[in-house]
Amino acid sequence: MSEQQCPCGLGNYSSCCQPLHLGQQKVLSATQLMRSRYSAFALQEIDYIVKTTALQQQQYLDVPAIAEWSKSNQWLKLEIVQTQEKVDKNHALVEFKAHYHDGEKVQEHHEISYFVKFDETWYFLDPTVEQAFTMKQPCLCGSSKKFKQCCAQFL
Template sequence: MSPKTTALCPCQSGADYASCCGALHCGRKQADNAEQLMRSRYAAFVLKQIDYIVQTTVPSQQALLEREALQQWADNTIWQGLKILSHRPALGKTHSAVEFEAFFATENGVQTHHENSLFVKIADRWFFVDPTVPLPKQKQPCLCGSGKKFKHCCGELLCL
């Protein structure tokens, strides 16, 4: 085994990378829940795996992501750790939320990125809903493909 496969996973699950986020990053398995997907996305930022970040964002938003900006953030950020504050697995049949803090080093010391993220399950696979890209208008179809209006689906959950 290489050092990468035997090292502890950056997501801080306590498992080795190969059997934790490594299995998700290489496509051997899918995340079982939103928390596992969130942890794997954090690990992907640590390891600068921007393709994985894009692939795990809601498909309708993927083309809106600025890959260069994501890559620059990953390249210029020294991640220090992750703390899961809460995982709400059942906001609905297909929605879940994860509140977390990700710590990173700056010239002024360690800073915290705090986020309450929304995740949606589409065709038995979890995806991150990115609130930083243009979202549908309230009466437009939801970005998750539920067939509901955005305001009655992901839109009302993004405000949690």
């Protein structure tokens, strides 16, 4: 598998997303995290999907549903539409289109995703995770800020 084209489209898997999936390299940007998460979906690297989601959201992820969606689709290509690596000091935006075949027809998942950098590590802020947060409690990303002063505006 290590000589194959990386699903994210930026070269060989062994020198692109595989070192990130194996924890051998650190993600350096939100765009790189987005690409590596797409590759993780394409290759059913579900543990990577979980560990790159915001810390306080990980426990609420529907891991079996994520695994099923990952496995049941043929992932065709990732298209990065736009990026803003500095929405603010610790947040970034990546707009993308994930093209896949669901067994019946080609589909396109178009999303604007937000990411947070905490403790020198990038995480995906998952807007689909249902959890009750008050604006005054600590932020879900793990920072010492209140939720309303950190990630609330991005979810």
